[in-house]
Amino acid sequence: MFLTVSTTGTPERPATDLGHLLHKHPGKAQAFSTSFGTAHVLYPEADDERCTAALLLEVDAVALVRRSKGRGGRGGAPDAALAQYVNDRPYAASSLLAVALSAVFSSALRGVCRARPELPGQPRPLRIEIPALPARGGAALVQRLFAPLGWTVTADAVPLDTRFPQWGDSRYVRLVLESDTVTLAEALRHLYVLLPVLDDAKHYWVAPDEVDKLLRAGEGWLPAHPEQHLITSRYLSRRWSLTRQARERLELARLAESDDSAVEEIDNAVAADTDTEPPTDTGTGTGVGDGTEAGPGTGADGGPGADTETGAGTGERSVPLAVQRREAILAELAAAGAARVLDLGCGQGQLVQALLKDVRYTEIVGVDVSVRALTIAARRLRLDRMGERQAARVTLRQGSLVYTDKQLKGYDAAVLSEVVEHLDLPRLPALEYAVFGAARPRTVLVTTPNVEYNVRWETLPAGHVRHGDHRFEWTREQFRTWAGEVAARHGYTVGFRPVGPDDPEVGPPTQMAVFTLASGERPHEPRGTREQHEQHERHEKTDEKEAKAA
CATH class of the missing domain: 3.30.1610.20 (Hen1, N-terminal domain)
Incomplete structure (x- = not known):
């Protein structure tokens, strides 16, 4: 030799x-x-x-x-x-x-x-x-x-x-x-x-410590390698459990490098239950790869720290706001006639679980940036025990929503439930283009907290947002302005729905926008402003240069 x-x-x-x-x-x-x-x-x-x-x-x-x-x-x-x-x-x-x-x-x-x-x-x-x-x-x-x-x-x-x-x-x-x-x-x-x-x-014999050896030797070049899947599979002698673990950690490394963040910041969507905030609208892990996922209790709905009241801490138990939000989403999806659905920022998989119970949804894809959130979702759904036919309906994928992904094209509907508020405002155009400009499902549902309703939360100090990871919370007018501009740029019409009790003074606790692709628009043909196209081309060229440099 x-x-x-x-x-x-x-x-x-x-x-x-x-x-x-x-x-x-x-x-x-x-x-x-x-x-x-x-x-x-x-x-x-x-x-x-x-x-x-x-x-x-x-x-x-x-x-x-x-x-x-x-x-x-x-x-x-x-x-x-x-x-x-x-x-x-x-x-x-x-x-x-x-x-x-x-x-x-x-x-x-x-x-x-x-x-x-x-x-x-x-x-x-x-x-x-x-x-x-x-x-x-x-x-x-x-x-x-x-x-x-x-x-x-x-x-x-x-x-x-x-x-x-x-x-x-x-x-x-x-x-x-x-x-x-x-x-x-x-x-x-x-x-x-x-x-x-x-x-x-x-x-x-390939032992579990071979994953660490692979990641150490592959640092700086393997996450972006076009044959990453083949390399990990063969290096680990096709041991599926080790290969999956390696791929998850490599994807985290790639996303962290793309966003100039630490891996620990990227994969923090499911943390210990240490939330000290009042019962609030924590929503879901963003799945957008910006290194700013929600911290404690950031399941898609109803996890630790999720909404537990319909009102503002009056002590009157009723249907939890998280459940109302999920039911509102399911109703809109049914009205749209959707069969193939994306849950973008799926967190711990509560919405995916609800969709699986309805046979009209033939394909359900949950996307989140956090490996831990997806692991919890897989356990919640019992994917390892699921029958072959049922398992074929659902896919959990790790990914960042601020980058375009060809695999997200061709779906009837996409849901962004309590996602946008976890991004810094300058990153919203990237999310907008990835979903509305590139993926272009026929229907897009977006829910987000209504900041005007915060005064009704008795335990929420004045001026505070509902969750420590929220980068912003919009008024009804701000949300309608943003949604209207997005619809106009990408060939959608948009309507608005209240979620939860609609207070005559401050509105509902959660606001929903229902985007529908306008007649005459092609659902899967990329569309967006010239500036957005150029921005994403720059991102792609930067990624290619980084891959070649690695």
Whole structure:
């Protein structure tokens, strides 16, 4: 098993700096023991202009068999007994080489160089060669995995036998990677993850801690990689529970990076029940990816801290406002004849649960930015125990509502229940365009607190909003103005409904806008102002640049 890393340099920036980066002296040949053989590091060439470090891994195949307690096959798979002794592991780059890389070049992989701390962060010309790389997916997959990371990829298929070309190519390739923009630490992390992915096998049991290893090695590049799902699935040996956990954490990392927020700020929609506010209109986790999800008790409706009264703390128990709001939404959806519904900012899934009880709704999609909120929703719905036909009707997805998503197109209706007030006002245009300009369902329902009604809450101090995470709360006139402008920009008509007791002086506690696509408008054809289009194009270009830079 063989790998070389080469770089070029000048007298001012000598190529032999590679020795500092790898923490291995160019003038010495060194050997390191591993549990499966011996790793040798040597430098075939080392001067100011060019330096090459070689890693030669001598694998003891018999020792591997003994360590695996006689289990057959590659990585312990129950193949023929002969495969325990006749296999490619001593020669083909695989998870064995990846483990050796992390053990022998551990400091370089972490980007640490105590002698020259400025070196790890500096990209330099790199050329990596692996003469025998198993690639289950062929040269095309190798290209798809490495090219988005800034590598120029040459992957030449190795023939099964040069004497018999009619036999075709083997599953091995000779790989050459070249780049002037990738640091050595990034290069080693790419190899550490992608070598076993291409081999689609590991020589050891994949335990839960492999998720942490993947995320550490994939930091900065894996969240935005176009083949992220394939990489996570293969790296974790297709263990679904681990793969799902990794994807959730990667999506949080991507959203946090996009919004310049900490992951903890993004995934805080379901917190401990520490709410000290009065019974109020907390609504739902926003699912909009702005890092400002509601804190304690932010289920879609009726969770801890949700509305428990129809009035303003008079002590008279009646139908909770959360239930009234949900019933009002269901009534409008039924009146619209919707069958395929989006619950945008679904929180803990109360509305999704109510929709599932009605057979007229054939497809229900709940979207939220919080993994924890979606986990609670899945438990509430008992997705793991649900029958196949019922499970086919519902999907829970993690996503940010301030970014356009092609998968949200084509639905009859979308619900934004107690969502908009959790966004900063400058972010509303992005939400508006993503829902009304890009997704364009035929019906959109938006509910939000009526700030005028707050005076009726006896336990709510004057001037306070109903929940600490609310960025604003609108009067009836402000809400009607915003909704009217949105409808005019995107080809909708809009009507308004009170939710809860309609006080003659201050109006209802919750206000609802019902947007209906105007006749003659195409439901799924993107529409919006030129400024909105340009803004989203800038966002998409920025995301593409960040992905390429990663």
